[in-house]
Amino acid sequence: MSAAAPTATEHPGARSLITRHRLRWWETLPWIIALGFYVAFPNYLGFGAELLAMILFALSLDLALGYAGIITLGHAAFFGAGAYTVGMLAFYEIWTEPIISLLLAALVAAIIGFLSGLVLLRTRGLTLLMLTLCTMALLQEAANMARAYTGGFDGLPDLAIAPVFGVFEFNPLYANTQYLYSLGVLLVCFIFVRTLIYSPFGQSLTGIRENLLRMHAIGSPVRLRLVICYTISAALAGIAGGLWAQTNAYVNLSALDLDRAATVFIVLILGGYGRLYGAFVGAVAYMALEHFLAKIYPTAWQLGLGLLLVMIALFARNGILGIGEALWERYGARRKAT
Amino acid sequence: MSEPRLETQALSRNFGALKAVQNIDFKLEAGARHALIGPNGAGKTTFVNLLTGVLPPSQGRVLLAGRDITGKGQAERVKLGVARTFQINRLFRGLSVLENISIAVAERKGTAWSMLYPVGRRADVIAESIGLLETLKLADIAGHRVSELPYGRQRLVELAITLALKPEVLLLDEPAAGVPSAESHIILDAIEALPKDIAVLIIEHDMDVVFRFAKHVTVMVSGAVFASGTPRDIEANPQVRAVYLGQAGKGSGRG
Numbered sequence: 001m002s003a004a005a006p007t008a009t010e011h012p013g014a015r016s017l018i019t020r021h022r023l024r025w026w027e028t029l030p031w032i033i034a035l036g037f038y039v040a041f042p043n044y045l046g047f048g049a050e051l052l053a054m055i056l057f058a059l060s061l062d063l064a065l066g067y068a069g070i071i072t073l074g075h076a077a078f079f080g081a082g083a084y085t086v087g088m089l090a091f092y093e094i095w096t097e098p099i100i101s102l103l104l105a106a107l108v109a110a111i112i113g114f115l116s117g118l119v120l121l122r123t124r125g126l127t128l129l130m131l132t133l134c135t136m137a138l139l140q141e142a143a144n145m146a147r148a149y150t151g152g153f154d155g156l157p158d159l160a161i162a163p164v165f166g167v168f169e170f171n172p173l174y175a176n177t178q179y180l181y182s183l184g185v186l187l188v189c190f191i192f193v194r195t196l197i198y199s200p201f202g203q204s205l206t207g208i209r210e211n212l213l214r215m216h217a218i219g220s221p222v223r224l225r226l227v228i229c230y231t232i233s234a235a236l237a238g239i240a241g242g243l244w245a246q247t248n249a250y251v252n253l254s255a256l257d258l259d260r261a262a263t264v265f266i267v268l269i270l271g272g273y274g275r276l277y278g279a280f281v282g283a284v285a286y287m288a289l290e291h292f293l294a295k296i297y298p299t300a301w302q303l304g305l306g307l308l309l310v311m312i313a314l315f316a317r318n319g320i321l322g323i324g325e326a327l328w329e330r331y332g333a334r335r336k337a338t
Numbered sequence: 339m340s341e342p343r344l345e346t347q348a349l350s351r352n353f354g355a356l357k358a359v360q361n362i363d364f365k366l367e368a369g370a371r372h373a374l375i376g377p378n379g380a381g382k383t384t385f386v387n388l389l390t391g392v393l394p395p396s397q398g399r400v401l402l403a404g405r406d407i408t409g410k411g412q413a414e415r416v417k418l419g420v421a422r423t424f425q426i427n428r429l430f431r432g433l434s435v436l437e438n439i440s441i442a443v444a445e446r447k448g449t450a451w452s453m454l455y456p457v458g459r460r461a462d463v464i465a466e467s468i469g470l471l472e473t474l475k476l477a478d479i480a481g482h483r484v485s486e487l488p489y490g491r492q493r494l495v496e497l498a499i500t501l502a503l504k505p506e507v508l509l510l511d512e513p514a515a516g517v518p519s520a521e522s523h524i525i526l527d528a529i530e531a532l533p534k535d536i537a538v539l540i541i542e543h544d545m546d547v548v549f550r551f552a553k554h555v556t557v558m559v560s561g562a563v564f565a566s567g568t569p570r571d572i573e574a575n576p577q578v579r580a581v582y583l584g585q586a587g588k589g590s591g592r593g
Binding site (some may be wrong): 223 | 390392412413414415416417421422424428429430431432433434435436437440442443444445446449450451452453454456457458460463464467468471477478479480481482499500502503535
């Protein structure tokens with residue numbers, strides 16, 4: 001940027017700060033695995049697309065919860081806002097082209113995120129948690145009551161989504177297009193989030209999470225920055241919701257459910273929050289657990305999930321990735337010692 | 339005579355019936371080395387909170403270089419050059435020493451809104467942060483996590499993060515509090531080496547520190563200025579001795 005003394009930036013203590021945004025080899029793994037899944041499991045691509053939307057949703061939550069420390073249990077409000085935007089545009093055949101629809105979904109979710117954030121982010125902790133929950137409940141009830149537009153409890157079925165780029169059609173039986181389209185959207189959003197968290201803005205969010213009072217004392221406009229972060233996070237959640245509506249070709253009240261908000265929360269805790277890849281690991285782990293636990297114990301599979309969460313809360317606060325990091329550090333230390 | 343850097347006029351703050359700060363007229367000249375002492379509960383920290391804009395005053399005004407800043411919030415005052423340290427460290431404990439400093443530098447330079455390039459690209463921010471750490475002899479631990487440092491070093495980081503804001507007025511709230519005596523010299527050396535043009539107000543219980551550092555001492559008791567003068571005057575003042583100096587370090591709980 002400017003003519004800085006080269007000696008200072010070559011300082012050994014500065015190295016990790018200067019190089020941490022650089023791409024590491026293992027960061028290509030999720031994408032290789034995702035493409036491998038496409039080749040290996042052509043019959044499960046519908047499930048795969050759902051998983052990708054879930055990852056994006058968890059990633060949006062990670063930005064607010066993991067990086068900025070905004071405790072929210074109402075993130076499905078934005079997922080639902082995005083889903084209903086896409087759903088209503090398609091159902092009433094106002095706009096069926098998928099990519100612009102997603103951008104509109106992001107815009108609607110961002111507006112709701114910005115307006116609610118202006119009010120909500122004056123509070124913190126439990127109050128904030130309850131208010132986010134209330135916002136979501138209000139939106140869900142609004143969607144339920146505005147039956148004439150949203151289809152109420154039944155939702156909006158059989159959405160006609162135009163082909164991607166005018167070429168690739170969404171086939172309900174073979175979800176190839178849905179899967180690759182979702183993967184592309186996730187990649188773009190992920191690159192955006194990754195850039196954001198390694199930027200000075202992202203660093204200041206981490207500062208707010210680490211010590212709010214210090215951020216005030218260094219002259220940071222804390223609330224405005226939180227509102228902007230919350231708005232971006234809401235926009236991304238809106239894209240996730242829009243994606244979900246497009247790939248399923250329907251939208252209903254479950255998009256705005258507490259169940260959905262809780263699930264994405266669990267996914268992030270499971271994978272490890274504030275870690276960028278926690279969303280990936282958590283979503284895969286959650287889906288796998290749901291699958292296997294439901295097979296073993298169909299009536300009460302959530303019991304196993306609950307027990308696992310208790311274990312994580314007690315012994316592994318940083319989730320699966322945190323366990324991995326701890327093992328890596330221990331292994332690395334031993335390797336250095338010998 | 340030029341305007342004092344920082345001035346208060348009849349500054350007061352009540353908490354309900356409690357008059358925490360009463361009618362204080364106070365001046366801090368450019369380059370001042372001023373100590374504020376008083377028993378626990380005398381209102382010293384409340385006074386600092388009024389200076390930094392954490393609390394609004396009940397009455398009175400705060401002037402910065404002759405300009406009324408009473409209505410300005412904390413963030414605005416920081417931008418105008420008023421910075422402080424805290425009695426208890428307020429640091430980004432999970433981050434490295436360098437990152438702690440660079441967050442403050444980025445905030446001062448206004449780069450903290452940038453979203454599209456990585457932190458590591460701003461060589462100027464990093465170079466300035468490293469430079470500051472070098473002057474405070476912290477550069478060799480720049481990559482260490484703050485939570486892993488001994489307390490004395492953490493206190494020094496607390497000072498460094500404040501200096502990264504390039505303040506004109508620096509308020510130090512018990513900078514050596516809680517630091518083991520074996521380590522306290524590193525804090526005191528750093529305070530003595532502060533740039534000469536900064537106006538410094540130090541709140542301190544340790545009289546050795548006050549007499550070593552300050553050119554001027556103000557004694558607060560029960561929210562009001564009790565005495566003011568050179569360290570020698572204060573030390574010789576029999577009333578101050580009765581109220582405070584005899585029990586320094588123990589904390590009387592009065593006021």
